[in-house]
Amino acid sequence: MEGDQDTSDFTLVTRKPCFGLPTACPNCLPAYIYLKLAQLPFQLAFNPTFPDSEELPYFESGTYVAYNNEDGGVIEKLKKDGIVNLDSQLQSLPEYLSLKALIVSWLDEALTYEVWVGTEGISASKIYYSDLPWAIGKFLFYKQTYLAKNRLGLTKENAERREKLIYKRASEAYEALSTRLGEQKFLFEDRPSSLDAFFLSHILFTIQVLPETSVLRCKLLEHSNLVRYAERLKSEFLEASSSSPSPPLHSFPPSFSGKGSKPKSKPKAEKSEEEKKFKKRARFFLAAQFIAVVIYVSVMGGVSSDEVEYEDDD
Amino acid sequence: MANPTENLDPNPRTREPEDEVEEEEEAQELNSDDGELEEEEDEEDDDDDDDTVSNPQTREGQSKTESLPPGNDKTKDHIIEAEVEAVREANTLQELLEASRVANSNLRAMDIFDSVNITLDSGPPELPGTTNVVIEVVESKNPLTGQIGAYTRAEAKSSSVEASLKYKNIFGYGDIWDGSMVYGFDSSAEVGMGMYLPRFKGLPTPFSSQRSLGLSLGLLSSKYHELVYTVAWRNLIDPPRLASESIRRQLGHSLLSALKYTFKYDQRDSYLRPTSGYAFTSTSQIGGLSPDSRSLRFLKQEIDLRCAVPLGFYQTALNFGVSGGVTFPWGSGYRTASSVPERFFLGGNSSPVCSLGGPSALWGFSTRGLGPNEPRRRGDVERDFVGGDAAVTAFADLSFDLSFRWLRERGVHGHVFACAGNMAKLTENEFRNLSAPKLLETFRTSLGAGIVLPVSLFRMEINYCHILKKQEHDRAKSGFFLTFSA
Numbered sequence: 001m002e003g004d005q006d007t008s009d010f011t012l013v014t015r016k017p018c019f020g021l022p023t024a025c026p027n028c029l030p031a032y033i034y035l036k037l038a039q040l041p042f043q044l045a046f047n048p049t050f051p052d053s054e055e056l057p058y059f060e061s062g063t064y065v066a067y068n069n070e071d072g073g074v075i076e077k078l079k080k081d082g083i084v085n086l087d088s089q090l091q092s093l094p095e096y097l098s099l100k101a102l103i104v105s106w107l108d109e110a111l112t113y114e115v116w117v118g119t120e121g122i123s124a125s126k127i128y129y130s131d132l133p134w135a136i137g138k139f140l141f142y143k144q145t146y147l148a149k150n151r152l153g154l155t156k157e158n159a160e161r162r163e164k165l166i167y168k169r170a171s172e173a174y175e176a177l178s179t180r181l182g183e184q185k186f187l188f189e190d191r192p193s194s195l196d197a198f199f200l201s202h203i204l205f206t207i208q209v210l211p212e213t214s215v216l217r218c219k220l221l222e223h224s225n226l227v228r229y230a231e232r233l234k235s236e237f238l239e240a241s242s243s244s245p246s247p248p249l250h251s252f253p254p255s256f257s258g259k260g261s262k263p264k265s266k267p268k269a270e271k272s273e274e275e276k277k278f279k280k281r282a283r284f285f286l287a288a289q290f291i292a293v294v295i296y297v298s299v300m301g302g303v304s305s306d307e308v309e310y311e312d313d314d
Numbered sequence: 315m316a317n318p319t320e321n322l323d324p325n326p327r328t329r330e331p332e333d334e335v336e337e338e339e340e341a342q343e344l345n346s347d348d349g350e351l352e353e354e355e356d357e358e359d360d361d362d363d364d365d366t367v368s369n370p371q372t373r374e375g376q377s378k379t380e381s382l383p384p385g386n387d388k389t390k391d392h393i394i395e396a397e398v399e400a401v402r403e404a405n406t407l408q409e410l411l412e413a414s415r416v417a418n419s420n421l422r423a424m425d426i427f428d429s430v431n432i433t434l435d436s437g438p439p440e441l442p443g444t445t446n447v448v449i450e451v452v453e454s455k456n457p458l459t460g461q462i463g464a465y466t467r468a469e470a471k472s473s474s475v476e477a478s479l480k481y482k483n484i485f486g487y488g489d490i491w492d493g494s495m496v497y498g499f500d501s502s503a504e505v506g507m508g509m510y511l512p513r514f515k516g517l518p519t520p521f522s523s524q525r526s527l528g529l530s531l532g533l534l535s536s537k538y539h540e541l542v543y544t545v546a547w548r549n550l551i552d553p554p555r556l557a558s559e560s561i562r563r564q565l566g567h568s569l570l571s572a573l574k575y576t577f578k579y580d581q582r583d584s585y586l587r588p589t590s591g592y593a594f595t596s597t598s599q600i601g602g603l604s605p606d607s608r609s610l611r612f613l614k615q616e617i618d619l620r621c622a623v624p625l626g627f628y629q630t631a632l633n634f635g636v637s638g639g640v641t642f643p644w645g646s647g648y649r650t651a652s653s654v655p656e657r658f659f660l661g662g663n664s665s666p667v668c669s670l671g672g673p674s675a676l677w678g679f680s681t682r683g684l685g686p687n688e689p690r691r692r693g694d695v696e697r698d699f700v701g702g703d704a705a706v707t708a709f710a711d712l713s714f715d716l717s718f719r720w721l722r723e724r725g726v727h728g729h730v731f732a733c734a735g736n737m738a739k740l741t742e743n744e745f746r747n748l749s750a751p752k753l754l755e756t757f758r759t760s761l762g763a764g765i766v767l768p769v770s771l772f773r774m775e776i777n778y779c780h781i782l783k784k785q786e787h788d789r790a791k792s793g794f795f796l797t798f799s800a
Contacts, residue, residue, distance in 0.1 A: 013563075045563070047565070047566060048566075049566030049567050050565055051567075053566070055552075055555065055565075058562075060559065060562075062692075063689050063690070063691055063692040064691075064692050065555075065562075065692070070555075131608060132569075132608060133569040133604070133606040133608045134606055135547075136547055136569055
């Protein structure tokens with residue numbers, strides 16, 4: 001095609017959708033949510049054959065391109081280049097930096113650990129390699145697992161210790177963020193920020209992509225206000241129709257349910273409450289049955305002895 | 315990294331004057347009993363073939379004897395025998411001469427011998443009508459060689475400097491192990507390692523924007539036919555992060571599993587300066603031959619036609635030719651864009667007179683210098699020429715001897731030429747916008763004149779080229795150019 005392509009269309013190129021998310025890649029999802037929170041209309045395009053690229057996600061508009069491996073990430077680059085900035089006046093706040101450190105270091109580290117080590121990469125194959133030939137996918141999986149372990153500083157000697165530290169930090173981060181958030185709509189006052197994008201992305205990925213057996217997922221679900229926060233923002237910004245033409249993705253479930261890798265699984269939060277109710281009802285039922293049997297036996301036992309005496313008289 | 319198989323030519327036309335004289339003399343001696351000679355060869359053919367197979371090293375009592383070279387201390391005998399197989403099958407003297415020339419070329423192309431000589435000698439007197447074929451090779455004394463050079467590839471984004479080290483014939487199978495380092499002018503660097511076997515052609519070759527690791531297997535190789543299977547893991551990258559949109563969309567990993575069939579019929583009298591004859595080449599390639607449906611699926615067809623007509627004075631000859639090609643994806647992705655490395659790119663520093671590999675050469679236009687193009691990332695004024703799914707080129711070249719005897723003796727001659735070419739995108743429904751008038755209207759054309767210097771195995775041209783017609787953004791300008799063809 002010959003000629004310039006200098007249009008005003010915005011396009012975000014990410015890895016492919018999966019697990020009910022518009023993009024299942026934990027590095028790409030924050031950028032998607034950030035643009036949605038900013039209510040900037042954009043197209044979504046996918047690159048399904050470059051799982052080890054550091055440039056994804058990237059944002060383009062005509063000849064302008066913001067790669068993820070430049071200037072601190074695609075979100076920072078969009079802020080710096082004046083495309084969209086949700087953090088104006090927030091960046092000077094001391095809590096901003098501390099929360100950012102919690103989310104982009106401790107939680108990000110925990111998520112990386114859980115995806116590549118904790119769950120042994122069960123979800124990674126669907127996110128990254130399903131469109132690649134088997135042999136290439138397998139090689140890249142081992143390569144990326146190895147790189148992730150290196151990045152996390154894991155060795156055979158310190159694996160157990162590092163795992164405990166990672167999960168401990170994640171728990172503390174969840175606790176701090178849960179306390180900070182309370183029942184607020186956003187982390188900062190009533191306006192969305194890039195930290196909401198990162199945190200929401202983390203929560204959605206943890207609940208919808210990681211399997212039920214995931215330790216990180218269990219820890220997150222202990223904080224119901226975080227789950228409600230995610231559900232609220234998801235239904236308002238991600239599921240609601242917007243001016244941007246959204247691509248045909250997997251439809252979001254009407255209620256917040258963690259699909260995970262098994263279609264029949266239910267979120268553990270609901271299941272635990274339902275289980276409790278069920279068990280309680282079951283106990284009542286059993287108790288009622290027991291009492292009924294006892295009454296029956298005692299009453300019917302008396303009637304049968306009278307009948308025997310009557311027969312003897314004859 | 316230069317692939318030795320690129321030099322393999324089943325129909326080499328280049329001869330050194332001394333060889334021609336010797337062969338003519340031998341041919342004359344052997345031709346003295348021409349009719350009887352051929353008959354006897356034919357009669358004894360079967361027996362001699364059997365003898366040759368059973369006892370290849372015996373010199374006495376055979377019509378065609380190969381004296382296996384004393385020089386191959388390391389190289390396995392069967393490796394050399396495989397390259398001279400056609401000599402055994404020759405039935406007439408002419409076929410024997412031709413087969414010997416091909417065998418000589420093939421053995422040299424293996425790149426593990428310092429010298430190769432094949433001598434045809436009359437057989438023992440007690441066996442009239444026989445020929446002894448003596449092959450003498452001298453293995454390279456120093457198996458380690460180095461090379462440094464500047465290259466431009468049609469699929470690469472820019473030129474590069476490449477240094478490589480080769481270790482030859484470690485195991486005696488004609489194996490060549492090499493390591494190379496490529497530094498691109500776009501500040502990218504690649505390191506590659508490769509292995510080449512005569513029957514298994516390895517092609518790990520680093521590019522500045524394309525990493526490829528794979529294997530090429532020659533399934534069939536004869537005078538006219540060649541069938542090659544290639545499997546390679548390809549990774550298209552963009553180190554400077556300046557690529558245009560359609561190139562960005564194609565960055566990533568892919569698996570190439572393709573079968574390529576080439577039919578080549580070259581009856582021209584010379585490859586470097588054809589003055590009579592014609593040549594026809596057809597190359598068909600199908601990709602996606604793998605149980606995994608996620609490998610690269612495409613079909614590609616290229617055709618070359620060349621004709622050389624002698625005009626009868628001053629060794630003047632008119633060469634003209636046409637080349638065309640088309641590629642498109644198949645399977646579930648047939649609506650998507652074709653893969654960039656499979657597309658056609660026109661332009662470069664080679665002469666269309668010699669090249670027989672589909673539409674590529676066009677005098678006066680830079681490598682990847684015309685066709686569909688897009689702007690690169692903001693901040694770069696250059697444009698990306700993304701290649702075309704269909705391409706066609708045509709040329710006419712009139713070559714003639716120069717008046718100076720000193721130049722004539724060295725094969726230096728002049729030529730005037732004209733060429734035209736065009737390419738188009740067909741995928742993503744672009745074929746609907748294509749029409750013959752539009753294609754003709756956008757044809758690029760150039761003409762010029764120059765001097766041709768044949769240098770051993772390649773041809774160098776110093777030309778002045780005038781661009782008659784080009785399109786916006788094409789990288790072409792009138793002026794002096796140097797071209798190399800091998």
